[in-house]
Amino acid sequence: MRIIYIPIDERPCNTLVVKRIANSSRDLELVMPPIHLLSNKKTPAAVERLWSWIIDNASEVDSLILSLDMLIYGGLIPSRLHEMEKKTGDKWLKRLRDFQRQFPNISIYASNMIMRTPKYSSNDEEPDYYADWGRELFLRAYLTDKEEKHLISEEESRQLQEISHSLPNTYIENYERRRRFNSRMNQCVLELVKDGVVTFLAIPQDDSAEFGYTAKDQHAVLKRRGELQLYNQVHIYPGADEVGATLLARAYNDYYHSTPSIYPIWSSTLGAQLIPLYEDRPFYESLKAHTMAAGCRLTDDPDEADLILAYNTPGKIMQESWEQYQKDITYDSFRNLSMFVENMKGFVCQGKQLIIADSAYANGGDHELIIRLDQAGILDKMLSYKGWNTNGNTLGTTISQGVLGLSHTNTLKIKENIIYHLLDDYFYQAELRMKLAEEILPAYQLTYFDLKDQAEMIDRIRDKLLLKRFRETITNSFNQTSIQIHTYAPWNRMFECGIELEVQHY
Template sequence: MKIAYLPIDERPCNIDYIQMIARSSPEIELLIPDKSMLGEKKKAANTNRIWNWLFAAGESADAFIISIDMMIYGGLLPSRLHYLTKDAGATCIERLRILHKTYPDTPIYASNLIMRTPKYSSSDEEPDYYEEWGRELFLNAYLQDKKAREKLSQSEEQELKAISAQLPKQYIEDYETRRIFNSMINVSMLNLLHEGVLTFLSIPQDDSSEFGYTAMDQKKVVEKREQLRLHKKVHMYPGADEVGATLLTRVYNDIKGITPKIYPIWSSTLGPSLIPLYEDRPYGESLKAHILAAGCQLVASADEADIILAYNTPGRVMQEAWEQAEKDITYTSFRNMLVFVGDIKKHIDSGKKVMVADSAYANGGDQELIILLDEEQVLDKLISYKGWNTNCNTLGTTICQGIIGLKGKVSTIQENLIYHLLDDYFYQAEVRKKLVDDFLPKYKLNYFDLKNREETINRIRDDMLYKSYHDTIIHSFGDMNLGKVSTYAPWNRMFECGMKLEFKGYTKLIL
């Protein structure tokens, strides 16, 4: 099957991860535009070039996966910075109608984000004024929404009054104007779905919260979805950068006419009911949403499942991955990792395929889990492992690799496992903090700007990742001798890294 894939932006999580998963299946050929077409960070892609590529790709594609954020705004960050008019939105809407009319038998699976509102002040991915006023913009909307839906405490009332008095009105107006445009596009996509132009629509929520702008915008979409009775064709849940993977899973399942059955096992009793950092609902609800969006089915027993999802969650309190040296005691007292890993081994030994969503910490994997899986010699027998960024980033990509890998190429799956161990655990949870603490001050750099020292940081990172991997992974991947790790810094910052892995005897380039 040939799938034309237009990603949300040019970072590895939106291109490399999807390509790696697609390569694990002999059945998938992914058509993707050259990175040079996709813009760079806050620099928007040329949407006319994007449209021309998409239209041409339709000649051979069996399905489209389209990021509306890329198609309209020229990327994820430009969607938060643009000054587009309604006419620009209308142009994109009409182009989608033309695409469907030209290729009526080629289904269009689309995604469009509800614009995020981070809780913290930083302009790295937001408008310049978010550096000083981001937290206040979030809190202003959060408290107003909470006041409308529930009741504020006296201290919250005072906080809202103080923020409202200080927050520059021009920033509120600029921010809300952009959100209104975003909501208009979301509602327009539902109309296109109702018309039959789109086949399926995924609406992820990046950095979501129970109250505030995201929740208010979500309500508009829910009302329109109910009005048009599109419950099965429009799925809305926390996430963002995993959406390409989720739609790839759904396209794969739809083309093959299958509904894979997934049975979850949990590392903690409270796990399903906990709300992870950066999201607005419990793990258990996100699990249901992602399984449905991927075109899969949640089942009640391992016997009837095609694949087991081992879901690693906190015991009671969720922390950042780099805080594991001082982790909350409930990571031990409210979960039993020996039982969890024992269950994983039991299922693998019985012939079941097992995928691991490592979501116990935010922004990185769980050291205890990795070591125990290695000790039990089942780490390299997994079909999928992810543990990056937010819970739903991890969950969506875990499911995608797991389902597509059911009949995949073992060597490619193992390469992907090693890649994500290096990226999700060794870099995000361990090496990144050491670099930030020990090396950035030495070169007078900051987390969001490596200036002209990117190559220096890359080489230090390469050595640290290589050493950490070989020091920790002792009993796994005996046939996959990792010879070299070469990294680069997308957007010239520390948040993520891209990698080229070399295995002794051959080289795999992951770009």
Template sequence: MKILYIPLDERPCNFDYPQAIAKLQNNLELVVPPRSLLGVKKQPAKGDRLWDWIEVKISECQGAILSIEMLVYGGLLPSRLHQDSEELLRDRLDRISRLKEKYPDLLILASNLIMRSPSYNSSEEEPDYYEEFGERIFRWGWLQDKQQREGITEAETEELSRIDRELPAEYLQDYCQRRKQNLIINKQAIALVERGIIDFLSIPQDDCAIYGFTARDRQEVVKEISTKRLQKKINLYPGADEVGCTLLARICLQLRDIRRKIYLLYSSIYSEQIIPLYEDRPLGESLKAHILAVGGCLVSTPETADFILAVNTPGQVMQEAWDNPIKDLTYTTHRNLPFFVDRIATFLEEGKPVAIADVAFANGGETELVQLLDDFAAWDELLAYGCWNTSSNTIGTVLATAIIGIDASDRHAITTNKIYHLLEGWAYQTIVRMDLVKNYLPAIDASYYDFNGKEKEIHAEMKKRIYAVWEQTMHHSFLQWQWEIEIFSPWQRMFEIGLNLTVGDRIEE
């Protein structure tokens, strides 16, 4: 089975994660363009060269996973920065129609984000003016949306008036014009589903909130989907960088005409009701959407499930991973983590596959969970594990890994996948990253977003500390394996890293 894959951008989560999941199946080949065709951060991909590559490769593929952000704008960040005309954007999108006309039997799954609206000042991933006016642009959209939907208070009316005075009109006009164009592309993508060009469309929402620009656009998109009665072929839910993994699992299930049955195990009786950081709805509702998008279905008993999805959540209040080990009291009073891990260990002893979505914290994993799983000697038997960025990023990735890995016979590939996510999502994101930011980077005249030419030195320090964290924590797990890593920083910042990971049998000295 060959699947052509056009990622959202060139970062490891979009470029490497789906390829690592594909390696869990010997009969699955993911055909991926070289990174050099995908642009770099704010620099868009060369669309014509990418389409030339697609036209060469597509004839040997049974399906295609296409990022509309990549094909229409040149990538995720360019979708927030472009100055392209509506006519040009529509023409780029219409190339998908011409592809389907040439290959009518090709199964096409696509993704198209609703443009996000961050609530903070930073031009790292936004237009330059967002560095000074980002928070006010967000609040302007929030207050305008709330005012139209349910009204605002006198204090909020005064705040809106103040922002109107302070926010340069040309910046707001630029921002709103781009959102308008991107919303048109959202609707045109929906039209491609209606015409049968796209067989399934995921519309993830990156950093969504209850009110604001993104919520307003979402209302229009939902109306469009509902009016055209396309709810079965289009799913809209919180997420973004996991979507390549999600669609990979779905297309594999569709081509095999099967569904995977999933039983949910939560770490708290409150898990379903928690609204995760950076999302706009209860976690239980997001989980339903991700399971539907990936092509799975929920079952009410573990005996009838293909695998258990164990979801580790807060007790009530979600914090950032770098707050470990200082936790809100409800992580203990409203959750029993030892009981949760004992249930996991029991399922494993009974021969039930278990995958863990560790979403107790945002932007990393929970050290106490990692330790407990090591104490129970459960890591080697787990099917999958993830703990990175937002809860939806983690859930989508773990679901896809479990669905494709459930009948994999290669334990090496499964082990490599787990070790990767432990090293990057837990050891780096939770422990190493912020310690470096606070105590190491200032000493070498570098910062979170500016390595100041010290990449080699910083990567060496990252590597040393990741090894140390692993040695301090893992006493009973992966004892038959040894691993080596080389680190790279795709966008030259501390937010994420890429790992070139090699895992092999441990050689006893």
């Protein structure tokens, strides 16, 4: 099977991670455009050249995984910055219809984001005025929505009046004009699904909130989906950067007419009902959504399951990963990792295929879980370990790796992928990211979101620390391997890192 893959942006989480998952299966070849055709953070992709590249390569593939944010706006961040007019959006909708007529046998698996509204002030990924007025833009829409639903308190009403008085109208108009364009495109793409141009559409929600701009846009899309009765072909759920991996699993399952079954086990009693940070629904509801979006199903019978999903969740209170050394007591009192790991070991010993979604903390993995897995001798005997960014990011890539790892698997690639995510998801994101930001960056007058011209120096410091922490922590697993790494800083910031990983097996 050959698939063209157009990601939502150029960062490793949307390119390299998906490519690694694809490479773990011998049944699949993922074809990606040259990196120079994609976006560069706020600089849009060369969309005309990208479209030409798609046309030139389409005759040799079975499916197309397409980010409409990349194709229409030039990338995820440009989708929040553009000044497009209706005719530009209509042009791309027509091109997709023409593509389907030209290549009727190619299935299109598409993603299209509902534009997020961060609740904090920062212009790192938003318009420049969001640096000063982002929080107010979010709160104004959030409180207005509550007011319209007659749920606003007196204090909130006063706060809304103050914000409305101070927030410049020009910023409101600019922001809302862009949102109207994007919301219209969200709904127009539903027509492409209805007409059979797009086979399956995923609409992940980035930084969801119960009220405000994003919630209202989501409601409009849900309403239109209902009118068109596209419940099976259009899925809407919390997530973002995992969507390429999810659509990869969906396309793979459709092509091979498979529906893998997943049996979940939980680290805590309340975990399934807790709402993770940055999302708007309980863990179990996200599990249902991501499972179905990937073309899988849940089962309550472990004996019939193709995959055992070990879902590591908080006990009662969820924290950021870098806070786990001062973790809330409920991580122990409302969670039993001893039994959780014993259950995992039991399934591994039975020959079951185990995947781990490490979502106990936001933005990084769980130190205690990794130590316990290494001590139990199963850290290198599973199909997948992932624990990065949001719960949706972790869950979607975990399920995708499970699907691609079920048959004709490249076992060495599976082990390399586990090592990659231990380095990135735990050792970098949970341990070293904030340590470097607090202890190293200030000495060079650098900030978390701007490494200036010193990124290479920070990368080499990170390389040494990552290897040191990996070697002194993982002592019982991957004993027949040696690793070398070279990290880099996408978007010249500390939030994520790319890892060039070399693994020798002996």
